[in-house]
Amino acid sequence: MSNEKEYIEIFEQHRNIIEENCAPLLNEKRTAAFEKFKASGFPTRNDEAYRRSDVGKQFQTNYGMNLRRIDMKSNANDLFMCDVPNLKARPEYILNDSYIPTQQATADHTSGVFIGSLNEYARSNSDAIAPYYNALAQKGDSIVQFNTAFVQDGACIVIPKGVEITETIQLVTLLHSNIDILNNRRLLIVLHENAKANILLCDHASNEHTTMSTQVTEIYLGKGASLNLYELEDTDKNNSRLAHLFVQQESDSQFNHSNITLTNGFTRNAINVTLIGSGAHANLTGLAICDKEQHTANNTVIEHVASNCTSNELYKYILDEKSTGVFNGKIHIHPDAQHTASQQTNRNLCLTDCARMYAQPQLEIYADDIKCSHGSTVGQLDENALFYMQQRGIPKNEARNLLMFAFAGEVIENIDIDALRDRLHILIEKRFRGELNKCKGCSLCKK
Amino acid sequence: MKKSNNIFKKIANKAYEYGFVSNIKTDIIEQGLNESVVRLISKKKNEPEWLLEYRLQAYRHWLTLEMPQWAHLNIPEIDYQAISYYADPLKKKEKQNKEIDPELMKTFDKLGIPLEERLALTNTAVDAVMDSVSVKTTFKEELKEKGIIFCSMSEAIQEYPDLVRKYLGTVVNYRDNFFAALNSAVFSDGSFVYIPKGVRCPMELSTYFRINAANTGQFERTLIVADDNSYVSYLEGCTAPMRDENQLHAAIVEIIVCENAEVKYSTVQNWYPGDSEGKGGVYNFVTKRGDCRGNNSKLSWTQVETGSAITWKYPSCILRGDNSQGEFYSVAVTNNYQQADTGTKMIHLGRNTRSTIISKGISAGKSQNSYRGLVRVSKNADNARNYSQCDSLLLGSKCGAHTFPYMDIHNDSAIIEHEATTSKISEDQLFYCNQRGIGTEEAIGLIVNGYAKEVLNKLPMEFAIEAQKLLSVTLEGSVG
Structure with a gap:
């Protein structure tokens, strides 16, 4: 409990500093989240979902947190080295956990599209995102509650009804600091009815110091909305990432997600997709290439609440040296979700006898007129x-x-x-x- | 075909047919569990000091444990002080005369298990256990000629204490889990099998477990040792009377397979599953594990699970010896309010070890049926090979079918495959049968039996027929 204690004290003592720089919408969710975190503490290996990912250990480093929102004075363009040529994209930057305003206008007032700082938007347009912020995440585990309690900024993307964004929205997270740092980022993506977008999230680190990030992303897809979300992690061995992605899909919406982990230290991606409208489709894919002592975990949960939905999952791991891969995929079919078709595939390559793969595909089915399958293999x-x-x-x-x-x-x-x-x-x-x-x-x- | 359908139909019209209660005078100790109860059980069985000490250690450890909550089961709270831990249907007097109460004989006759050897139709030796005591073991003498020991656990403790001491608790330690600790503290009777080196057991060995007395728990303990180059096929069957109260059955089965030996363990579990409202039924919390110690050893588990209100059971194989093999074939059927969380563990430790898992779940009514399995390949288990297949069949819209496989792979030469599918009986299949004059209910029986065939084929013949009948009975009334 010692690690939690430290953070509980920090929160209690510096709450006014945390809240000083933040929009009321962010602040009003803190108390409930903090109480939940205080009650449960960090997850331990006794928690089934964290059995193979020792998160408590990751919090042992004595991290600093940028609670006073001190400007890090870094030039995003200098740090960013991983360009995608020919990508028609509008890059946006987050440094650690602060959104960096770019020169180009991100808020298009005529169409109602917003791409920018979550904190700013929560201040200026609080009503527009109040029904969404923390609505899904409030049911999350203690890491999510920790994030909600401490979070000060992140990015917000709102696409109004019927708007189609053709160019890719590239959101680059740069991890750079002079100390060991703990970042709490928050992303909120709302696509209203029939809106369409492609979003690319890249994590890059240029850091000699240990970095720890908690990132909570909430995505709401309205009727007929379509989102392609690509996440690419290319950081370094000093970097720990605890990412939670919550998606809620209304009828006939499409969600296509790829999670590529190329280089990292300790990564745990928790993905929770809820299909609440009939005819929705979710496609989740993931690739992890690990060596040294890299640890990559993907925990996915797909909740089929409505009928006639489909989902598809494909996760692949290539594990070398002493790396560890964890795949935990659950498909939960609720009693009314008839005519669901759901498939899950997990394939893993173990290249040395020190590499470890823990696979745990799960099906929980309460409806009878469905087709559901999963397959998992480990081989060479x-x-x-x-x-x-x-x-x-x-x-x-x-x-x-x-x-x-x-x-x-x-x-x-x-x-x-x-x-x-x-x-x-x-x-x-x-x-x-x-x-x-x-x-x-x-x-x-x-x- | 028509004949077999008639059989199904006849059976399908019957409810749980083993639900009667036998009126046998039974010596039941007082309800409750404490150290003096453990001592009393040990004393009643005239056990040596070391075994009492083992029981007490287990009991003390049990006190420190909490009931596990991880299974996908909704287990009502169990009052361990409201259970009687020892019930002896053999009255003292008759014990001295070495004669069995005729009522008892009748009971087993009614269950289709004749205890008189001349009546035995099949080439099967039976150990019949009622409540806490083994009633009779047949064909003991014939087996003895070959050096095979097949007797009740209590007898083995008296006659072969060294053998029992050498192997007891070496596969399932009393610290293993909550129910293993409880069983180790209060275990009553079960079977003990020892197959000496190079002997192929000439007949099927079988144990029949029956719970009769009310408010008692059955805590059986079975130990099978197959020495080098030996072979044995062992069957287990179980039934209990229909009662509104739940009864607890917490067993441990330990199997030791030495070099080049093979053990085949088959179970047809038909404990009383509770009525259609979910009232009553047996809670079946069982730890079954086999240790393939020797090289080239083989252990095969086959189970047909149709009974019990709650089943919590994971027959496992520790593949310690090089080239050892583990197999697990299972059909689990749940109907009404039954709950099952069952599966297997395959722990690959030796080189070139192989395991196969075939699990077929069938859920109907408002039941919940889960497969939970682990395949672990340790760092030194080079060239381990596993194939798992878990299929679930859903009959009805209010039941659940779940799959929770775990794969922990620590070796780069392992090849592990896992597949799971869930579906319902398709309209096309039913229509096809209907077209050919097969009624819907019969058609479902047919399709379900075909679906489970892969597993049923692994059972010894007599058991396979019984299991087929059972499948139909269990699913009775689930069509619609």
């Missing part, structure tokens, strides 16, 4: 395929890379934006070859 590269390629003059290393690349390809193909897909192909290939700038001799490719 096919020796026969390797031999076949070597016979034809392809060196073993190259053959290995080709096979791994093909394995990863299935997830990448799911990405609809051509420029991003091409970029990821290159990034992944570089990752396997050890040429990634942050790779510093990654071992996946040395063999």
Whole structure:
């Protein structure tokens, strides 16, 4: 309990500082969230959902928190190194947990589109997001409550009825500081009826210091809305990320999500999708490439509440050296969710005998007229395929890379934006070859 | 085909047919659990000091534990002080005469388990256990000639204390879980099997468990040891009377498989499942585990679970020896308000170990049926291979079917596959049968039996027929 105690004290002593810089909407949710956190503390390995991800350990570092909202004085353009060429995108930046205003106007007043700071929007347009902020997250676990209690800023994207944003919205999170830092970020994405958007979230770190982030994202998709959300994590081994994504889909909405983890330290992504309107479709994919002592966990829950919905999941892991992969996928079909079709696939490659994979696909079904399946495999590269390629003059290393690349390809193909897909192909290939700038001799490719 | 359908129909019209109560004078100790009860049970069974000490250790450990809540079950609170922990249907006098109460004989006859060897139709040796005591073991002498020990646990403790002491608690430690601790403290009777080196057991060994007395719990303990190069096929069956109160059954089964040995363990579990309102029924909390200690050893679990109000059972294999094999075939049927959380654990420790899991769940009525399984491949278990398949069939819109598999892989040469599907009987299949003059109810029986066939085929013949009948009975009235 010692770690919690410290944060409980910080909150109680500095509450006025936290609230000083924040919109009333953010502040009014704090008390209830803090009480919940205080009661339960950080999750331990006794909690089923955290059995394989020791989160308590991640909070042992003595982190600083930017409670006074001190301007870090960094130039986003200097720090950002991972550009996606040919991507028609409007980049927006978050430094640690503060939104950095860019020169271009982000609020388009005529169409009602808003892309910008959550704190600012909660101040200026509180009514527009009051029904959404923390509505889904309030049921979250103690990490989510911790985030709600401490959060001061993040990003907000609101797309009004019928508006289609053609260019990709790129939201880049840069992790950089002079101390070991704990960030609490919040993202709120609301797509009203028939709105459409592509959003790319990138995490990048340029840091010698240990960074810990809690990130809570809430997404509301109105009737017929369609969202492609791509998350790319390319940070470093000092970085811990505890991300929670809550999605609520109304009828006939489409949600397409890809979560790519290339380089990281400790990552736990919790994804919770609730299909409340009939005809909604959710497609979740994920790829994790891990080596050294990387830890990547994806915990997904899909709640089929309404009938006639479909969902699809595909998660792949490539684990090398002493890395750990955790996949925990649950499909929960409520009694009224008849005519649901839901499929879940999890495939994993273990490359060394020190790599560990924990897979736990789950089905919880309370309706009878449904089709539901899950499959999970753990294995290695096919020796026969390797031999076949070597016979034809392809060196073993190259053959290995080709096979791994093909394995990863299935997830990448799911990405609809051509420029991003091409970029990821290159990034992944570089990752396997050890040429990634942050790779510093990654071992996946040395063999 | 027609004949077999008639059988189904005939059986489908019957409710739980083993629900009668036998009027047998039974020596029941007072309700409640404390150290003196543990001592009393030990004394009644005239046990050696070390076993009493073991029981007391387990009891003291149990006191420190809490009832586990992780299963996908809604377990009403159990008052462990309201249960009597020992019931002996053999009256003292008759024990001395070595004669069995004719009422008792009748009971087992009624259950289709003749205890007189001349009446036995099949090549099966039976150990019949009622409440806390083994009533009779048949074919003991024949087996003894081959050096096979097949007797009740109480007898084994008296006659072969060294063997029992050597193996008891080595697979399921009393610290293993809540119910293992409880069982280790108060276990009454069960079977003890020892197959010596190089012996192939010539007949099926079988234990029949019956709960008769009211307000008692049954805490059976079974220990099977298959020494090097031996083989045994063991069957287990269970029934209980219909009562409005719930009864507790917390058993431990330990199996030790030595080098090149093979053990086949089959269960047809038919405890009273409660009535259609969910009243009564047996709580079945069982720890079953086999340790494949020797190289090239093989353990196969087959279970047909149709009974019990609540089932909490995970027959497991520890694949310690190199090239050892574990198998798990299961059909679990739940109807009305039954709940089942069942599955297996395959722990791969040795090299080239293989395991297969085939689990078929069928839920009907308002029941909840879960598969929960673990496949663990440890760091040194090179070339481990596992294949798991879990299918669920839903009959009705108010039931639930759930799958919770865990895969912990610590080795790069492991190949692990897991598949699960959930569906209902398709309209097309039913229509096809209807077209050919097969009624809907019969058609469902047919389809369900076909669905479970993969598992039923693994059962010894007599059991397979019984299991097929049971499937139909359990699903009676679930069509609609």
